[in-house]
Amino acid sequence: VERAVSDLKPLRLGIAGLGTVGGGLIGLVAGSGPLSRIATISGVSARSRGRSREVDISSFAWFDDPVALAAHPDVDVFVELMGGSDGPARLAVEAALRAGKSVVTANKALLAEHGAALQAQAAAHGAQLRWEAAVAGGIPVVKALREGLSANAISAVCGVLNGTCNYILTEMDRTGRAFGDVLADAQRLGYAEADPTLDVSGADAGHKLALLAAVAFSGAPDFGAVCLEGIEAITPTDLESARFLGYRIKLLAKATRGAGGIALQSVRPTLIHQDHPIARIDGPLNAVVIDAEPVGRLTLTGRGAGAGPTASAVAADILDLAHGDTRPVFAGPGSYGPDSWPAGADAGTQAEPHSTGPLSRFYVRLRVADRPGVIARITDLLARHQLSIESFLQKPPEAMADSVPIILTTQPCHETDLRAAIAEFAGVDAVIGTALVMPLEL
C-alpha cells in the first residue's frame, strides 16, 4: 500500500487563489493523506496577503504576482484557484503552460471562453492542463467521461450544474415563496453571491456545460454556442403546476450530439418528469446524466461546490499528475471523430438553431384577463398552428385579481412553430404580458 504513494514523484505546488478552495487544498497537503506525501507547497499568491484566513500561510513563499509564481522554477504544478475568465488567472495559466508546467484549475469561465487557445498552448509546450474541479465540484465526471467511458460514443450529457439555482428552485418549490424573496435569503445565507447574475442567468452552468460537451464530443469548448436562459421568470405557480402534472422544474444544462459531432447546447429551466433521475436532485446538489453506447445511461450525483468537494477534485488531478498520467485537455471518449460515429448508434439530429431544435413537449404559462371567450381564442389559435394541447390548467382567480394564469403543455412539436403561435398571442387583447415557455424532459 505504501509503495503506491511513496514511489511517486514528489510535486511542488504553486497555489494562486486562497479562498475556501485554496484553504481546503492547503489543508489536504498539510494533512495525513496521500496528497501530504507527494506534494509540497513552493509558494502562494492571492489578492491580499494580510487577510485573515483559516489556514496558516506564513511558512509559504508569498508572490504578489501570480504570473511570477506560475513561472517560478520551484513550481512543478501551478494550481489556479483565482477565477475569472481573463486578467491574472488567464495570464498566470498561460505563463505556466509556456514554461511547460502542469496546470490544475477550477476555473470554468477561463476554460469555457479560452479553452481552445489554452489547449493549443498546452499541446505546444507538452504541458498537462487538468480541470476536474471546474465542473460539478466533487463529482469526478470529467474522469468518468474521458477515461471511464473512453470506449463509448456519448450521445447526450445533461445535468444540474449550478447549486445556487437548484437551491433557489428547491426552496421556492418547498415554501411557495417568490424568486426574489428566496434569492435574498440565499444571499444572506451565503448560498448566492452579492451579484447573483452569473448564477441565476444560467451563465455559470453554461460554462460548465461547454466543458462537458467538449470532453464528451471531443471538440473544444464553445461557450458562445450555448443557449442560455435563467431562472428569474419562474414563479411559485410554475413550480406548483409542474408538480401537479408530475414534473419538477430544474435549470437543466443539456448537450446532445448532432451529426458531424456538433453539439446542441442549452441551459434553460425545464420540466423534468418525476421519474427522471434529475427530478430528485434537490438543494445545492449537482447531478450529471450521461447517455452513451454501449454503456447505457449513467447518473452521477454529489456536492457541486464548496471547499471540500472542490479541493477533492483539485487534489485528484494533482495525484494523477504524480502518477504520470497524461490526457489531452478535452478529447474524451470523443476520440470518436465525426467519421467514426457508430453506424448503429443514434447520431441525433443535425445541428440547427435553438429556435428550431428537435421535437419536444413544451410547458406554456400565460396570463389572461378573466373574461369569457379567452380560452377559446387561445386554443383556436394553437389549433390553427397545428399544435395539440396535452394538458390544460386554469385555477379560479385569486381574490381581487382581474387576471388568471393559464398553464398548458403541448404534444411534441418544434419550438419554432410554438413560438410562431405565441407571437400571435400579442394580438389577443385578453393576453397580458409575454408567455413563459419551458421544454419537458421525460
Add this chain to the structure above:
Amino acid sequence: VERAVSDLKPLRLGIAGLGTVGGGLIGLVAGSGPLSRIATISGVSARSRGRSREVDISSFAWFDDPVALAAHPDVDVFVELMGGSDGPARLAVEAALRAGKSVVTANKALLAEHGAALQAQAAAHGAQLRWEAAVAGGIPVVKALREGLSANAISAVCGVLNGTCNYILTEMDRTGRAFGDVLADAQRLGYAEADPTLDVSGADAGHKLALLAAVAFSGAPDFGAVCLEGIEAITPTDLESARFLGYRIKLLAKATRGAGGIALQSVRPTLIHQDHPIARIDGPLNAVVIDAEPVGRLTLTGRGAGAGPTASAVAADILDLAHGDTRPVFAGPGSYGPDSWPAGADAGTQAEPHSTGPLSRFYVRLRVADRPGVIARITDLLARHQLSIESFLQKPPEAMADSVPIILTTQPCHETDLRAAIAEFAGVDAVIGTALVMPLEL
C-alpha cells in the same frame, strides 16, 4: 483529437471467454471507436470453438488452452472473461502475470477469493491487473474510488450490486407476487441463472463488495469476512409493510471503515428509507453510494451487467493501459493507511463480529397464532430486554388463516441484544417459526 489515440502504443489482446461480454468486446475492437484504433486481437479461447456466436471469430488464432493464450508472446494484454474463482480462469491469469503481461478481467469471484495472491504476483512481475468490469458493470466506480477520490478518506461504501436480486425484489414489490414465482419468471426471461444460488444468496454481491472495500480501504479483498444473507426469505408482506413505513427493501451491500482500517462488510436485505438515493434504484440497475471526506456523499447509478456495460468497462481498462497509466491492484484513496486516518473524520467503530455491530434500527417480522395476549407477551419480552419499539403493524388475519404476521421496528439497538430477545420468542408458544430481522438504513 486524433493525436490523442494515434500516439498510443498499440496493444495486442488475447481474449479468453467468448460469451456476451467477450462478444461485446470483439464488437468494440472491430468497430470504429477508440478501441479499434489501438487494439488488435492476437487470439481467442473459449470452451467450445464451434458454438454459434453473434461475432465472427474465424479470423482470430484459436487456443484450446487459455493458459497458452495468456503466455503467448503475441499477447500484450490478457483479457479474462471466463469466470469462476478457480480452474482455467485462475491458471490463465496467473500465467499472464508471471509473464509480466497486463491482465484485464471481469471476474469478481476470482479476485474476491484470491485477490491478495494475485496482487502479490502482479507486483512481483511488474504487471498491471485491472478489473473495473468486475463490479457494477458499466459504472466506473473503481476508477472513481481509486483515482477520482484519491485524496479522500472513505468512511463507507454501500450499494445495490446484484441486478438479479434487485429485479426480483422490484417485481415482488410491484406485483405482490411471491419470491419463487418471480424467480421462475426471471429465469424464463434470462434475468436469473438456471442455478440462481450465487445471486440470490448474496454471494455475488459479496464478491463485489469485498473488491470495493479493498479499493476503498486499501486492503486486499477479504470475501470470507463478508456477512452474507440472501433474499429467499423476503415475502410480499415484507415489501408492503416496508413501503407503508416509508422504506423499500433492497439487498444492500455495505462496507464501513472501522478503526485500524478494517472494514465491516455485509450483504443483507435492508430497509432503505425512501429518501435515500438507493431506494429508487429499481429493476436490473446497480448503484453505489460513497461517503468520503472531504468530498461528501457521491452516488453513481447505471447498468450493472450485460454485454454493453461490461464491455465498456473492459475497454476502458485496455485504453488506460494504452495510455500507460499504472495503478496498484487494490490500493485506492486508501493510501490512507491505518496511521493516517484524519483525526477529524469519524473513524467508525472497531471491527467486531456481525452479531454485535453498531447501533441500528431493525425491522422484525414474525408470525403468531391469532389469539388473545400474544402481542402483550412479545412486547413485554422486548421491554425486558430494554428494546424500544418504534412502530408496530398487525393487519387483520386473512380468511381461514389461524395465524397473522406481526411487523415491528425497533429504536436504535445492538443486533446482539435484539437477537437475544428473539431467541426467547421460541419459548412463546404462540410464535410460529423464526423471526425475520432486517436493519434499517436512513
